[in-house]
Amino acid sequence: MGYIKINQDKLSAKTAQELIELCPFNAFDYTDAYLSINAACKLCKICVKNGPDGVCEFIEDDRPSIDKNKYKGIVVYVEHYQGKPHPVAWELVGKAKELARITKEHVSCLVIGDKTEDIVQEALSYGVDHVHVYDDPAFHDFNVETYTQVVADFQTRQQANILLFGGTMQGRSFAPRVAAKLKTGLTADCTKLDIREDGDLLQIRPAFGGNIMAKIHTPNHRPQLATIRYKMFDAPTKQNPHGTIHHHHLDKPLAASSIRLVESLPKADIEDISDADVIIAVGRGFKKEKDLELIEPLRKKLNATLACTRPLIENGWFDARKQIGLSGRTVKPKLIINIGISGAVQYIEGMKDAELIISVNSDPDNRLFEISHHNIIGDLYDVIPELNRLIDTLT
Amino acid sequence: MNIITCVKQVPASSQVDVDPDTGVLIRDGNNVKMNPYDLYALELSFQLRDKRAGSTVHTVTMGPPSARQVLLESFFMGGDEATLVSDPRFAGADVLATAYTLSQLIRTIGNFDVVVCGKQTTDGDTAQVGPEIAEFLGIPHVPYVIDILNVTDRGMRVRSIYDAHDEIVDVAFPCLITVEKGHLVPRLPSYRRKLAYRDHPIGLVALSDLVDPNPDHYGLKGSPTQVEAIFPPDKRTESVRHTGTKTELAQTLFDLLKESKYV
Structure with a gap:
């Protein structure tokens, strides 16, 4: 518990500027040589730890604690x-x-x-x-x-x-x-x-x-x-x-609810990606919807379930139930192949427990590579057609 | 009918990094936009307004003074009134304190039939604030609404979308709904409204203006949850990187799948 106190006497225009740049949430306002903290502050205390010495101070305040x-x-x-x-x-x-x-x-x-x-x-x-x-x-x-x-x-x-x-x-x-x-x-x-x-x-x-x-x-x-x-x-x-x-039974009678369910309409089932063993996940690396056909030979060969990242849902390319990530589904397949996905943390948290993670991406520094077992550093538009040729040789 | 619609300003990009040496968050804070889910909340609010003559849409947001920008945008899209609730003592608010602040703002504005929220924000991603506001106001809420089917003087019939089923629900006024995106098409800001509304007054409410002005109920003090530490996500140490020509890379991928007996 506490708050951040700004010691205005230790402040200069220069240190104020430093703090404004340091704050990841834009929570400082500097007007008329007075630095104040606005509601954007998340109390992350970066200004206390990394800011100019003694300007920002974290003040603890006590309050009664529960047993x-x-x-x-x-x-x-x-x-x-x-x-x-x-x-x-x-x-x-x-x-x-x-x-x-x-x-x-x-x-x-x-x-x-x-x-x-x-x-x-x-x-x-x-x-x-x-x-x-x-x-x-x-x-x-x-x-x-x-x-x-x-x-x-x-x-x-x-x-x-x-x-x-x-x-x-x-x-x-x-x-x-x-x-x-x-x-x-x-x-x-x-x-x-x-x-x-x-x-x-x-x-x-x-x-x-x-x-x-x-x-x-x-x-x-x-x-x-x-x-x-x-x-x-x-x-x-x-x-x-x-x-x-x-x-147990309620002590007090139930207060009437003003919500009434009129009808529950089941939807057509779709394959649940949460239960899939093999997943091919696609992301923004695919430039247009038609290009998704590129992965069809691999998908058929692996009998894989197709899944995607949030931007492709936003594009309307997939049913929302096909989305991996914290705002979609969490998956734990035996194998996941990520193609053209750079890996926002919400996505990664939704699939990082897969047993084998293979990722294809042209950007060697993308985040998904940090948690993948195998990283294929190349453009999907180069690698996948070549892979399809190899798959063709099998049949 | 009086409609209050909650909106939020969020970072335009989710690319936030942690400096590995200092542990400091690196974020381009100047780049902000309206939470994308709120565009659908606004569209639904406008459609609801148009079903009953004499209705208004009053947009509200909590944030720093610069968050006025999203309220201006709501005017340009079709909003009638707007209020910003802002106070340095709101700093460090978690979901409970945020929802409490907004519920207090709504009580302060008073006289409403429907509160409309986007399903969630893209920065917090919790989807919790809407239902908590409803509990604080003591009114029912219906989540994930995609359509208003019917409106009467006393309530409305809505369609909500769940994973495996949709629900048709009757709910009495006053109530709160959260709006799922992807079904309505949010209208664009209009140039004519931009000219007409750019100087339209925006209400400003501070802590002392609220029905409950006790600072202990707001900001960090009013927040049961505390962030104890922030850190970068785990990395896998045994990552293998493969480079080469497209033929070599395809072969590598093919061999990997063969080794693990998938092809």
Whole structure:
């Protein structure tokens, strides 16, 4: 906690200029020989660490701290659609168990719905210590207002330390609602989680829209909330259940919701890139849509699934479900071949756990090369046609 | 109908680097634009306005004084009113503090039927601020809206897009929606509006003007999450680089696939 104080007496026009140039967020305003900090400041403290000596100073200010010992347990919210749980929940259970070994906490699942028996049993089979259940016909369809009330009720009873949500489309709408209700922090789409012995969750994710990772924590609020994308972690192996089931009912009657689901319209299924073993991913290196035909021989030969980067979705070349990255899908294939992709960090975080990564790009300094196993430094318009000739010789 | 639309100024490029020696962020901060998702939020707002006579679109943003630029752009596209909420004490705001600030601004403006947000921003990428604003205002929200199907005095019917299904939802006013991009076509700024609106007043709201002026609820102080460290992403040490003529490179790639038994 704290703020940045500018010691105006140590400031000159020159040092002010230095600070303006140093700040990555343009948070300094210098007018009439007075330097001020505007709302763009992210408290990154670069001006304190790297700025002119003594001009910027970080002032700590104290405030009462919460008793962290009162909050125990890591809880995974089990999302489901029409009675089927989303597998991201079990991946989060796997991670929660790893974290709980450090803090010696219990791992629980929270299930909200109607006729949830099968989901509860499946949760137990992953070796959780407790399953908390709110089962009621009123919870048949997910409703963000009513479900938020339920989580608030659960938190009042259980005083959880950590609540984890899948970073699905539903989770990304639900978790923030819960965070605001409980007036606590939430970190979206963490790519890595760690924990301190005092129970502080370390949430790591790309930040500031760039190629930077941030380690984020919630030092003075409980519960700590995070969403994590599907396929980031591994589900634990199933085991003999040892956990306990707890049925809960709301203390207060449910406030009526002003959202009413009229109709749910299933979409035609498309091949889910999250489950693919072999992926060919294409990016902005392709100059026009027709050029994608170049990779067809390789795709057929490998029986690969095609995926792409965000700009190609923006071009309208692919269905949005084909996008790899934090704003698309996370993939973990056995093989991924990246063609014409330079690798923004959001993309890299979505595929870096592939077993074998081969990248083709003409720019030797592109970021994707830093995480690929094999880098083919060449223009895709040169290399791929040659490769197609070699593939032709096989048949 | 009174529509409040939230927009944000974001960096035009995501190319941010960390200096490996000093750990300092290197970013071309002068290069900014309107968050691309907000263009769709604005378009949807204008279409909603045009369905009910006498409706207005009031755009709001939180940011440094220079963020007025995105509000001007919203005028040129079709906005009627605009307000900037800005205060040095908002510095260091995380999602909760940002959403709280915007909810306070919306309460201060008052008298609204619909709040419209883009699905997410391209710099934060969290998609969390919209739903949190709704919770702070105590109103329902519908995410990922692509179309307004019907509007009455009391509410509207919208279509939302999810991964494996679409949803048709009825929601009562007042409410908040977040707008998914790619379905509407955002209108371009008009030259005529540019001339008409370039000196149109933009409201300025500071912390002391808000319904809750307690500085502890804003900026870093009001933020439960803290950035403890920033660092460059991991690199793989065992990367192998292959160079050569196009024939050699194709052969290398072919051999790699053969070795790993994919061809």
